[in-house]
Amino acid sequence: MIFHVVxxxxxxxxxxxxxxxxxxxxxxxxxxxQLTDIRxxxxxxxxxxxxxxxxxxxxMVLKPDPIFRAVxxxxxxxxxxxxxxxxxxxxxxxxxxLNQGMVESLAEAPxxxxxxGHYSGxxxxxxxxxxxxxxxVGDYVLSGGELPAMVLIEAVSRxxxxxxxxxxxxxxxxxxxxxxxxxxxxRPAEFRDMEVPQVLRSGHHAEIDRxxxxxxxSRTLERRPDLLDKAELTPEDLEYLGSLGYERDRGANxxxxxxx
Numbered sequence: 001m002i003f004h005v006v007x008x009x010x011x012x013x014x015x016x017x018x019x020x021x022x023x024x025x026x027x028x029x030x031x032x033x034q035l036t037d038i039r040x041x042x043x044x045x046x047x048x049x050x051x052x053x054x055x056x057x058x059x060m061v062l063k064p065d066p067i068f069r070a071v072x073x074x075x076x077x078x079x080x081x082x083x084x085x086x087x088x089x090x091x092x093x094x095x096x097x098l099n100q101g102m103v104e105s106l107a108e109a110p111x112x113x114x115x116x117g118h119y120s121g122x123x124x125x126x127x128x129x130x131x132x133x134x135x136x137v138g139d140y141v142l143s144g145g146e147l148p149a150m151v152l153i154e155a156v157s158r159x160x161x162x163x164x165x166x167x168x169x170x171x172x173x174x175x176x177x178x179x180x181x182x183x184x185x186x187r188p189a190e191f192r193d194m195e196v197p198q199v200l201r202s203g204h205h206a207e208i209d210r211x212x213x214x215x216x217x218s219r220t221l222e223r224r225p226d227l228l229d230k231a232e233l234t235p236e237d238l239e240y241l242g243s244l245g246y247e248r249d250r251g252a253n254x255x256x257x258x259x260x
Contacts, residue, residue, distance in 0.1 A: 059120025
């Protein structure tokens with residue numbers, strides 16, 4: 001997977017991509033993070049990438065021309081049929097809120113182009129004509145798209161084959177299964193008057209699986225009940241949730257058949 005990051009601040013990515021999952025993936029040649037400086041595609045010696053808003057208003061806006069040129073330069077080496085398969089993502093509070101289904105869908109692309117906005121925003125023509133989608137990482141506002149880009153890079157990298165040691169480490173994550181993950185414990189078995197549940201020390205794998213499933217269901221009901229309307233639930237799951245007071249709305253959306 002190749003991530004082409006188009007940003008005013010390429011230096012912001014230098015350390016993050018050297019460490020953790022992304023650093024290991026880059027070291028193995030499974031992931032590549034290519035940084036493109038928007039200022040390199042500006043017209044003047046000062047590298048001016050922003051300008052005042054038409055109609056007045058507070059804050060500067062990123063100009064469309066250097067962003068268009070930067071993205072076109074990034075895509076130029078790809079064959080025309082490949083370009084159509086590469087999402088061009090603009091990070092924006094107005095975009096769809098990122099979720100695991102979107103991450104899984106993006107992970108299937110051969111490469112991603114990530115446009116990091118800054119200042120008061122980006123000229124609307126970038127969203128209309130250049131970006132194929134807008135993505136938000138939450139209902140709050142950040143100063144730029146660099147942190148959202150890092151979030152997406154790590155989320156997608158985890159799904160690239162070979163990046164995470166065992167596939168189960170990904171499939172059993174919270175949200176990957178449609179539910180929140182069950183509680184996790186490690187040694188010591190007793191710590192400050194808190195004990196690891198006996199079932200986890202029993203060696204009875206069927207009972208452990210049953211306990212984990214029920215804990216996952218109850219935790220999702222408590223913390224993210226909205227997820228249950230789309231989760232794939234067995235009759236046994238629904239019976240257990242019913243004992244906790246949950247009843248699936250008959251008008252609720254059916255389980256997703258694929259990524260969002």
